Amino acid sequence: MSLQIDADGRLRHLLTIDGIPKRNLTEILDQADALRSVALRGNKKLPLLRGRTVCNLFFEPSTRTRTTFELAAERLSADVINIDIGSSSTSKGESLLDTLATLEAMHCDLFVVRHPDSGAAHFIAEHAKEGVAVLNAGDGRHAHPTQALLDAYTIRRHKPHFETLTVALVGDLLHSRVARSGLTCLGTLGIGELRAIGPRTLLPPTLDELGVRVFTDFNQGIADCDVVIMLRLQKERMRGALVPSESEYFKRYGLTEERLGRAKPDAIVMHPGPMNRGVEIASEVADGPQSVILEQVSNGLAVRMAVMSQILGAAVKEAT
Amino acid sequence: MSLQIDADGRLRHLLTIDGIPKRNLTEILDQADALRSVALRGNKKLPLLRGRTVCNLFFEPSTRTRTTFELAAERLSADVINIDIGSSSTSKGESLLDTLATLEAMHCDLFVVRHPDSGAAHFIAEHAKEGVAVLNAGDGRHAHPTQALLDAYTIRRHKPHFETLTVALVGDLLHSRVARSGLTCLGTLGIGELRAIGPRTLLPPTLDELGVRVFTDFNQGIADCDVVIMLRLQKERMRGALVPSESEYFKRYGLTEERLGRAKPDAIVMHPGPMNRGVEIASEVADGPQSVILEQVSNGLAVRMAVMSQILGAAVKEAT
């Protein structure tokens, strides 16, 4: 039995894109479509999760991520509790499982979990009470499934024929949970060709096995791409030995207008944010006509609302 | 005139169990019964306190306690404001009374107060504007009345004939606001026999006067009990001279399955949380069939909703 999909094929938790059938991924994107239009109204609220309790359980701080989940839950009319577990009961020596059991006993329906360790969301889902759902908001280097889904959704809105597309991920794929989840998601959804571009030191060795074409030369890798997904370069990589310097990195792997000219003329540019302007992306590209970076943020809300609705069992049709 | 009970016999503030008539305590437990079932629905929200403002005024951090009051207020549809007073206006030199008056002027209806000093909740209630209610969420070593009420409620759900029961509190009664409030509450509600079990150094000298039977031998004290309430051993007691060591404490006052065997066969085990597993309680007991520890957490929400409704004047019958 899968932890994420129940016997009836419905999404129960969202921990990782691995193992989720295409049918469920598509269902989420379809529901996001319905929810996206609500966000454009004056009154952005829907009663889908009224009376349900969503608990943001953050073991590492991330205002941006917490805000997007908080807004998604509020717009579905859920009650939201923010718990910063670093400063909380673990300091009293309570175990993680006791903390969880306590929150479950308070009738929390959904845990949105952010954790510095890979596998933490799985661990919590394995021990969750029946009826309590877990949504992984990023765990270590492992997975960030809602980011993958919002990327896929953003691509689909611009270029719906996935099988004809060439999509490149550029930068530090080795340390990126965004890249890991993203490649799996786009692969499952049937993207024609997936490419990875970056310095050898920042590319995981297993990419070939996944059917991803690997490039260390950006100019070659970007040729004829439909979608270019730039990854954030963590500052600590620059300080370490993996990357020579910011300016050197930008020279070789920064996305400039000139480089973007080698992709298809209607190619779109994506970035999970927050951006290091002048490091992995030039400002004129980030703010240029091919950038859909802010659209990703908006789509992220719709996708998170869709996932929350799915795993708390609210029907798609109610939303529309 | 009592600060807590008004001329018509209604609860106005909840500061301590001392001096609250049995009738009012029973009324809270009865309303908790009505509210408990709501928590088991999909939509856990009630409109009882819609448009009312609850202010969590925390002078010491306690995520667990704050969360339970926050959820209780949200499920009653109140607006909730969390104010961590440590990091707030007192640092600008504003007096506590000015802070209170300011929040009252913002039309806060209820202050949930947590404070490291005994008597702080009383002080605030004495100076509160008419129509503003105060709920003590723990002040120093003094009182923790909602914990006492949720314990009584949990016992009543399992063993409603109070006059026939023997209830033991075990551990550090000297420093525990839970114990102090608990003994008074159970005494007022007519529990047949109350026992206190612990090392002499952790038992207050006044227990005999309260009609509590005192035991320093756990095996003797637990014999034929219907309810065993374990108290949390604060880490600082172990570091001080009051307790020899964790393992020594567990040997003499830890609740094991063997010891529990001396109580009545259907005895229930309680703990206010968070637990120190292996110090005051063995894991097999904490997670065993006689433990109602997580039920206490759930009941805590219903009881806090009941108290909030009572002191803000919402009628019981509206809830059902």
Added chain:
Amino acid sequence: MSLQIDADGRLRHLLTIDGIPKRNLTEILDQADALRSVALRGNKKLPLLRGRTVCNLFFEPSTRTRTTFELAAERLSADVINIDIGSSSTSKGESLLDTLATLEAMHCDLFVVRHPDSGAAHFIAEHAKEGVAVLNAGDGRHAHPTQALLDAYTIRRHKPHFETLTVALVGDLLHSRVARSGLTCLGTLGIGELRAIGPRTLLPPTLDELGVRVFTDFNQGIADCDVVIMLRLQKERMRGALVPSESEYFKRYGLTEERLGRAKPDAIVMHPGPMNRGVEIASEVADGPQSVILEQVSNGLAVRMAVMSQILGAAVKEAT
């Protein structure tokens, strides 16, 4: 084109009182009248901003100010997000404009901005997306327009004939955004005579140009005033060379009952809070019959609700 007023003469942002026509200021005060009565009901909620998202963007901490805007937004049924930008994404090196664009992409409708630098709210408003409003909750020494409006509103409730009034601001006008906004607001609304009272070192040199009568002698300046607005003396001024000592300051510029006796017999006393009792104001005055200090706090909520409604386009008549 004004940044604050649109082509149809409607308030679009509230950044500073400077440049806002009397008509708009009066409109806000009128709507505050309608909203004030709601706060006195049991259910203080109105559906005016239901489904709108208000983002409290605080670049410096201020629990008191944040709380008042949070409550104002909640009572209008908006969703509220609190973002403490000090501890947030700027630490990841994201620029302010990227943070703003991200929050706009999450469909925030209104930013309530608090910032230590003068002009920050203007900067944000200049770069805000169409349809997104900015409300200045205090920026550096520059402006604090809602404080000015609530002061004007409080005066109007007691003394509606502005043209006949003499109003004095007393204390540190040099460093006070409250004073700057206040003088402009009261001037625009047509107060008969404005006075500034304080030590030379704490009075800005430009007061005469504004038509304000300047006094360094409190006893002279307060004579026959209808309204006395005391300003908070920042502790750091006392430590610096600008003010000799707390007790010396109180002797010369503290408001005592005796001094208040020189004003009109029905004069009212105001203070933006938090007060330094015994420094700029004596307790018997702060708590005395002529003080309307707590009323200012209540009025502040109504005024902030009014401003939020105005800049988010909700009609006055819906409120009543």
